[in-house]
Amino acid sequence: MTQTTRPYHHGDLRASLVDAGLEATRIGGPSSLVLRDVTRRVGVSANAAYRHFDDREALLAAVAVEILARVAKGMAPAEPVNGTERTRALERLRSVGLGYIDFARREPGWFSVVFFGWRTGEAVATPPPGPFVALTDALDAMVAAGALSEARRDGAEWLCWSAVHGFAELVLRGPLRDAPCDMVDHLAARTVDAIIAGLDATCDHRQ
């Protein structure tokens, strides 16, 4: 339902560009977002994108936002209600971490876009809202369930995030790139379990 003597003004170009950007980056990641290609897919001239985005980077950022929205939408449910509150909180935190790794493995291109797609410049260093709030909520639930002390709660997001993100990076671009799938599954579970268990580590070092 597109070309009947293409009208000079495309309907809603901005959204179409973001869509094309999603398609383009799905496999190749951020570097696969090339302006001339995206505009060509949409059927518009190369510079048309500049009416809606300052930069190639700006388009990339918009694509990242869209990806985050989809991720957040697709990771709501599947929380089993059996078990004590403590084990439920623990399982919830576990599934957040595994979900992060799963997403990275299932959509490597989009994962990369989300992580360093957002602009380094003036833009806030706000972390991706979707997964991040899921993590903080899960950690709060841990505290509420008595599975994590208040003292150890502070900053725990970063420890968890470091572990799962690093694992994802090792699998996507690092030395675990060609590791067999079951091995990766197993290591992912161990990584998540290890960092969760380590949250309670005594940390007196502090020089």
Added chain:
Amino acid sequence: MTQTTRPYHHGDLRASLVDAGLEATRIGGPSSLVLRDVTRRVGVSANAAYRHFDDREALLAAVAVEILARVAKGMAPAEPVNGTERTRALERLRSVGLGYIDFARREPGWFSVVFFGWRTGEAVATPPPGPFVALTDALDAMVAAGALSEARRDGAEWLCWSAVHGFAELVLRGPLRDAPCDMVDHLAARTVDAIIAGLDATCDHRQ
């Protein structure tokens, strides 16, 4: 600190190119290695590099190798001998992890080059030898000291590596990019402590 400006006409170009590549990538990372610029610095024509490297990627890989050599050279000593064998092994593992993070923060460009400088996919998935053997050795020492069980030793490299690498990535390109330095210091220590403590986590999950 090798040469300044010597007869380029017939020096060994390969080494000079790698040197220039080191200089170029030190700040900007892999994307700052641009062939025409590197060759210009050395004082040869743009295509001269193709007599020594197949690709831009090949030169980048050579630069990565050189960086690794330097890193490995600069991280030998500083192992205190006091304390029980167990605490010594623990402290050693700790310092390997903190060293990794320190290197990432001190030389962000080189860090990036090393990690995904070895791009090709056909190339061996051999992990960077320098830091990697330091890690495996430290873990072996943990087992020898009785601070880590044999069962948990297997694959422990990946858990440790995930945590420190992920943390480095969060600090370099992620949401911790603009975090104050002391906060990063503190979180780094906690991350390393947490993953080490978590190595002993019971991991019965395995679906």
Added chain:
DNA sequence: CTCCTATGTGTACAGTGTGAACATCGGTTT
């Protein structure tokens, strides 16, 4: 001295992001 091979040069081409001037349209103002 001649010739061969390794190394460096020049030219050229397809692509890239992006700036500036021009074209076209829908809605607002007369």
Added chain:
DNA sequence: AAACCGATGTTCACACTGTACACATAGGAG
């Protein structure tokens, strides 16, 4: 109704990039 104007899309242009190709040069082997 016609005239206008700002938002949107096009065209042309430029400075870059990596890299393929044909040529030049030099240093050693015969």
